[in-house]
Each structure stands twice: as structure tokens, then as C-alpha cells.
Amino acid sequence: MSAGRIATTLYxxxxxxxxxxxxDPRDVSRALLxxxxxxxxxxxxxxxxxxxxxxxxDWLAAGRIVEVEAYLGENDPAAHAYPGRTPRNSVLFGPPGxxxxxxxxxxxxxxxxxxxxxxxxxxxxxxALEPIMGECAMAKARHQDAQQLSNIRARKALASGPGNLCQxxxxxxxxxxxxxVYEAHSDLVVMDDGFVFSEMLVTPRVGITKAxxxxxxxxxxxxPFVSGKRTRMNAP
DNA sequence: CAACCGATCACCT
DNA sequence: GGTGATCGGTTGC
Numbered sequence: 720m721s722a723g724r725i726a727t728t729l730y731x732x733x734x735x736x737x738x739x740x741x742x743d744p745r746d747v748s749r750a751l752l753x754x755x756x757x758x759x760x761x762x763x764x765x766x767x768x769x770x771x772x773x774x775x776x777d778w779l780a781a782g783r784i785v786e787v788e789a790y791l792g793e794n795d796p797a798a799h800a801y802p803g804r805t806p807r808n809s810v811l812f813g814p815p816g817x818x819x820x821x822x823x824x825x826x827x828x829x830x831x832x833x834x835x836x837x838x839x840x841x842x843x844x845x846x847a848l849e850p851i852m853g854e855c856a857m858a859k860a861r862h863q864d865a866q867q868l869s870n871i872r873a874r875k876a877l878a879s880g881p882g883n884l885c886q887x888x889x890x891x892x893x894x895x896x897x898x899x900v901y902e903a904h905s906d907l908v909v910m911d912d913g914f915v916f917s918e919m920l921v922t923p924r925v926g927i928t929k930a931x932x933x934x935x936x937x938x939x940x941x942x943p944f945v946s947g948k949r950t951r952m953n954a955p
Numbered sequence: 956c957a958a959c960c961g962a963t964c965a966c967c968t
Numbered sequence: 969g970g971t972g973a974t975c976g977g978t979t980g981c
Contacts, residue, residue: 788973790973797973798973799973805966805967806966807967821973822964823972823974824962824963824971824972825962825964825965826964826975829973831973846973882974924973925974926973926974
């Protein structure tokens with residue numbers, strides 16, 4: 720990485736455009752690793768209304784995407800799109816670059832980003848972020864003690880795992896399902912700061928029973944914010 | 956530290 | 969009525 724690249728990284732993060740998401744989920748997954756998920760919460764939800772802010776959002780939280788899984792659509796038995804279009808999964812069949820958020824196990828939300836051109840299903844599950852901004856807001860959303868955030872374990876607990884990630888950024892089905900992630904004024908966008916990494920980890924997907932052997936989980940190798948215990952090699 | 960279990964709800968059969 | 973792209977606490981070796 721050159722010094723020029725680093726300067727770009729710091730000062731000119733770019734919005735990721737819709738066309739980025741139009742391809743095959745496996746390709747988009749690999750490209751999405753290292754990008755930044757940015758969450759802005761509108762002033763309407765401000766906790767301390769007495770404090771006026773010149774900014775259009777009361778807080779900003781962001782994390783680098785370090786772990787994802789690809790779901791391939793109607794031909795993938797593990798995918799929500801497998802049974803074909805239903806009311807629940809209709810976002811997956813819509814245009815690329817939209818959030819597909821669903822409620823699971825009665826307790827958690829999971830966030831995906833739709834891929835493929837309109838009419839074809841396919842998506843990417845966001846499994847873990849490395850927090851890079853707004854950690855205190857994330858800790859509050861997670862009911863964690865912000866005082867402990869100097870501890871690497873506490874920082875990892877913020878957004879490692881798909882359910883935790885959604886809780887940290889206050890992502891819910893009600894608020895976010897179907898929302899585009901490529902619009903400049905959205906409260907949920909993906910950005911590219913030019914970050915590059917050297918090695919990618921590829922393993923089977925987590926927590927599924929069908930098509931459980933396909934190597935469709937992608938992570939930044941060695942990154943300490945990847946969920947689970949194995950951050951290096953594949954299990955047979 | 957791995958294995959297990961309960962929580963708790965939307966969806967589909 | 970069964971199941972699930974999870975999490976975190978407890979159990980037991």
C-alpha cells in the first residue's frame with residue numbers, strides 16, 4: 720500500500736454505488752470485505768433533545784466489514800430465497816444493494832445486502848464488523864459498559880456475529896428492511912476508504928444444516944473481530 | 956473450553 | 969406445529 724493510498728483512505732471515503740452489488744454473491748462478498756458499513760441515526764431519535772447539533776444526524780457509528788457469507792438464491796438450499804419469492808423474502812428478488820433484515824430465533828435480527836439484478840435472488844449476510852467509529856453508541860445499544868472498551872474482548876463483543884452486529888447499529892426489520900444502502904443521504908450506507916488486506920479466509924457457512932459444506936463464508940484472515948473461535952482454517 | 960439449552964417469534968407446511 | 973443464516977449463560981469434563 721502506497722502513502723498516497725493511505726491519504727485516500729483517511730480523507731476520501733467513497734460511497735459504494737448500487738452497481739457494486741449487482742453481481743454474483745460470491746464475487747460481491749469478496750469485494751465487500753474491508754468496506755465500511757456506516758450507520759447514522761436521525762435527529763428524531765436523539766436522546767438528549769436539549770443539545771442542538773449542526774449535523775443532520777445525532778450519532779455516527781461505523782465498522783469495517785470483516786466477515787460475510789454468500790447466499791446464492793433459489794438454487795441454494797440454505798438460502799431464504801430457496802422456496803421462491805414469498806412476502807418475507809421479496810427484498811431478495813428486488814434490485815441489488817438493498818438491506819434484507821429478518822428476525823430469527825425470537826430474539827435477533829440479521830442483515831443481508833441483496834445482490835444480482837432485479838428478478839434474481841442472492842444476498843450477502845453481514846457477520847462481523849471491526850468497530851472504527853461510534854463505539855460508545857454501539858456499546859450503549861448492546862447494553863455493554865463503555866468504560867471497558869479499551870479491552871479487546873469488549874470491542875470484539877460489539878459487532879461480532881450477525882445478531883450482535885445488528886444490535887450494535889440498531890438495525891431492525893421494521894426500520895431497515897428493504898432500505899437501499901447506496902444512497903448518500905440514507906442512514907445506512909456502505910463506503911470504500913481504499914482499505915486493502917492481504918489474505919482471505921474461506922470456510923463453510925455457520926449455523927446452517929442444508930448445503931452446509933459449501934465454502935461460502937469469507938473473512939479477513941487473522942482479523943480479531945471475526946466471529947467464532949476459528950479465524951484461520953477450515954473444518955472438514 | 957466444549958457442549959448444551961432456553962429464549963421467543965415470524966414464517967411456511 | 970416445527971423450525972431457524974443466534975446469543976449468552978450454565979454445565980460438566
